[in-house]
Amino acid sequence: MQFMLLFSRQGKLRLQKWYVPLSDKEKKKITRELVQTVLARKPKMCSFLEWRDLKIVYKRYASLYFCCAIEDQDNELITLEIIHRYVELLDKYFGSVCELDIIFNFEKAYFILDEFLLGGEVQETSKKNVLKAIEQADLLQEVRYFPRCVTPFSF
């Protein structure tokens, strides 16, 4: 996978994960063009499209579009499953996830993604294991190295 984008129906970016090195300018350009292209698709159309020399796989969940760019030899159908798995993980973590959860907790969405994919490839195929890892890492955040603060840490 080269990158994954999450954006709303209004074209607002909610998450961007890039697995290829590109300049900020290039990323912005790609994002803008791709968002436009995907939003222009009609609901009955298939989830795949050719864009530049990449294969784009996208799926809409409620108000959010999940959009991945994969390479020629990657399997489009399993990519749909990857997207679905990520949504399931978010759903389990947040409890019936909605767009607002991802807006207000974007950093957590990234942490979850980084336990599921690494370098554009799936690193863990067990839903349970991904969620367990996130849980345990979250616990680490609660641990305070400075004995002075009593209140639980939050941003």
Place this chain on the structure above:
Amino acid sequence: MPAPIRLRELIRTIRTARTQAEEREMIQKECAAIRSSFREEDNTYRCRNVAKLLYMHMLGYPAHFGQLECLKLIASQKFTDKRIGYLGAMLLLDERQDVHLLMTNCIKNDLNHSTQFVQGLALCTLGCMGSSEMCRDLAGEVEKLLKTSNSYLRKKAALCAVHVIRKVPELMEMFLPATKNLLNEKNHGVLHTSVVLLTEMCERSPDMLAHFRKNEKLVPQLVRILKNLIMSGYSPEHDVSGISDPFLQVRILRLLRILGRNDDDSSEAMNDILAQVATNTETSKNVGNAILYETVLTIMDIKSESGLRVLAINILGRFLLNNDKNIRYVALTSLLKTVQTDHNAVQRHRSTIVDCLKDLDVSIKRRAMELSFALVNGNNIRGMMKELLYFLDSCEPEFKADCASGIFLAAEKYAPSKRWHIDTIMRVLTTAGSYVRDDAVPNLIQLITNSVEMHAYTVQRLYKAILGDYSQQPLVQVAAWCIGEYGDLLVSGQCEEEEPIQVTEDEVLDILESVLISNMSTSVTRGYALTAIMKLSTRFTCTVNRIKKVVSIYGSSIDVELQQRAVEYNALFKKYDHMRSALLERMPVMEKVTTNGPTEIVQTNGETEPAPLETKPPPSGPQPTSQANDLLDLLGGNDITPVIPTAPTSKPSSAGGELLDLLGDINLTGAPAAAPAPASVPQISQPPFLLDGLSSQPLFNDIAAGIPSITAYSKNGLKIEFTFERSNTNPSVTVITIQASNSTELDMTDFVFQAAVPKTFQLQLLSPSSSIVPAFNTGTITQVIKVLNPQKQQLRMRIKLTYNHKGSAMQDLAEVNNFPPQSWQ
């Protein structure tokens, strides 16, 4: 200094902004606060500030001033700091910036941290965005972690290794030992990432591939794992809709593909498991189909037995009928890949594929179109073309150009009859006339020219097509060309294929003039129209004056192209009227060089430009007839392409038809100056020569000194001498002046000198001084020949002489081989 506002607070605030300007103001205010906080080196809230910065960055605002802060967070001891720090690094830093190298040491330390989650962060960051330098520095650490027993770290290390190998392929070797027991793991995460790592290694290095095949016996191991996945019962941890770990299954199938490619033994070893997966996988959900898809790709790519291949194609055939669009799309894509190798199998699904042309989805339509073209053959051409033409009619504009090109290609290859071919072309031109590619026009014109018996039918149909609508440029161009060429057939109502229409010369000129005037016509189209009108001056009888008028008007056109043409045509009418009929005569059949892709038109009559643009055939467009072939043959058979006698000689209404008999009986119009120049030469010079130098004066003033002259022919009292001149400026050009003298006691009248040269040469004959060679050597006929010899080959020439002498017609052929070397070297 109050504590900086919390992240969620900021997000909430920004979302209340009602305008872009309001949002920008809030952001700027917060950025200023964050900046001063950074300056104060506040450790407590750095994490919070960077998190806020990352949010603003996602909204599209600049955040580069936070880059160094990310590094500080990464270096911190707090896990929260590290988490945000690494996230920030992945979002804000990229390998182009030198700053990122500062991370290397931190990552190295964190790779060896006591907490696995910290190690995990480091591996993740390195695996996502590590530059080549970082990878080189840290590869050793990654390799170490690849051997750990901690599966949480091992799986991450494997994918990190994949990234390292992608960035620095030379490092692949160092990971080899660590891969030894990777597949013995029970942990699916490790298994999956190991398979990805092995795939990457095998794809990149043939040596690795061979090693894994033979030494590690990878195939049996993978087959075993796959079998366990399929056969084992329900495993809640990895189950997706009743299938056990589809992600792992798909990756294993992909690795098997690479191992089995071009290798009989490996392919055989995996045969059974592939058949098993293909037949047992549940197809009701996408996940099952994903596995089947991968299986089909593998079967088609390895050396599988034919039964398995048929099974695979049938799976694709079933996919085509699936309700799910995505499945249909994937099926079409796969079939496109296999259509070359398993053509017959794919043909069986042709009707389903053709149905997909009517799908609503653009991607599916495109695939179906490409596949349809791949399936067209001599047997199904009629049926397929019907569907494709219908598709052309109704498809989106983005397809029309490709579809039109595809139809032309297919029609050219498999047309069952000329009439069908012309009809198909007509249909495309009228349906999608403005989407046809520019290069299609000359190809079509050549096609039409060569379909000799269809000329009347073609011009009639084209005429009718543009009568109503002349906005589609390619259609109008082809039509204009044809009308100019075959207008005489049009008005004489000679069509046999369908009911001939009644059209007058004036009506034809009306439509051509409308094209000329119309705003929709491009400059190129206008050029076609004007030339067509000009050509009709020799084909029409009643309207020559009208044509003259039109041509003279455009002599002052603003369009330079049109102006030039008009001026030259005017000149034809005025000064060179005697040449007009010869210049504008019917185009000969053209020989094609290739039938694949864009065809190069190579005319045996030596024209250098494709016919449509060069609409005034240089002086000798005509093809030699079989009588004259002997002239050309004897000059060296290999040089000269076989020449096809032209049918137009059978059409009496063609004004210049007789001139096509190059060296046969030439119907001299009687005017001494008329005949020789046009009809003499099968090889024609470049256009620049065309209308210049029509006087007999030598054009070269710089004469290369002293080339000896030769007697080219001497027989029956007729002697022909050649004298030579070379140009210093253009060493490829030789000018030969012939002098014909008659030593007999009677004049030779109606004397015509003709010459032919091998293909690599080009020849231009200028007008002779007269057509009578007076008796007793009292005078000579002089004539200038210009020879272009770019390849500096030895000059050879065959000449033919015709004249009347002592009351009988004389004719002789001779070869001239005694050219002095200085005349051509």
